[in-house]
Amino acid sequence: MSTLRFARLIEELPATVPFVGPENLERSSGRTFLSRIGANENVFGPSSNVLEEIDRFKGTSWQYGDPELLELRSAISDLLGVDIDEIVVGEGIDALLGYVCHLFIDPGDTVITSDGSYPTFNFHAKGHGGQIHSISYVSDHVDLKSLAESASIKDPKLIYLANPDNPMGTSWDSEDIDEFVSGISERSLILLDEAYGEFAGDGVLPAINTSLTNLIRFRTFSKAYGLAGLRIGYAIGHRDLIREFEKIRNHFGVGKLSQVAALAAIKDQGHITHTLRLVEESKARIYRIAADNGLRVIQSDTNFVTIDCGYDGDYARQVLESLIRMRVFVRMPAVAPLDRCIRVTCGTNSDLDLFAQSLPIALAEAGE
């Protein structure tokens, strides 16, 4: 028995890996996936300018990245028209969510999220001893009204929501989000996760207003920019809030090559336009494949499509497991009633050829 004295909070946490990656599934099955369309990565990848810049700078890998990330923050500031002091960059949204939990949560503090939404917020909130209060989805959307009502009763320190949402791919219009934000007490910080923001149609992302002291918005280079493996995201908020991150963030967390890549990526907005077109085409094909199999889809504002398998979680899980056996990596929502669905990331033509071929077999196997 170890005599090490872990923090009490840590001793209470389960020692399980919460995120089972495709690599883990490949190791346990001994077979690689032929189609990796489950983690909402951008299979179309980054711009060729990004790859050239990585190549040009690879010899500087021995250097730490700029801890102030000045060039990258300037580029983001130019793109979005916000001040450089209103931007913090981190190792993906995932890490930034962890930093916010570190900044705000004392053990026992209440936070509010939606039941079945992107799980990393819960992971970090639990890791800091937060008491999570979850609101059910309504019609496959985050339930803004119930979130606000619950916030007015529970006085949470943090309220998390993703718009567009993962795992359902749905979104609220900017006016709905603005109205929601204006109805929340200034004592509660709203964490608005816009990881899929670039994919959303006009009218989904509210205008940026950094004078609000209780709103922080998260964006990432992992999705539209195609750089999930390099771990870069950023948050935008009031400068007083952004300054607090200096107390706890991992200043050397975003490496030199990640910074170089993100800078080149942000300068190539033409590539984003191109990517959005490919994603739309892929999404339309996933809709068709679902329809060909008699399945309903949930209209998506993201780079993935959530397909309603028509029954309960057990049935959808069988469909998912069959697809995985046929070497198609997809995922599914974790809680009912969302778990009647599987979630398919936009893929290349050959990814979707395999999906189209495998789905009817998976449905037949699940029906047996």
Ligand SMILES: Cc1ncc(COP(=O)(O)O)c(C=O)c1O
């Ligand atoms: C809603 C949402 N937020 C954040 C992330 C992760 O972003 P990052 O790669 O920047 O950590 C994801 C990834 O799937 C996501 O779906």
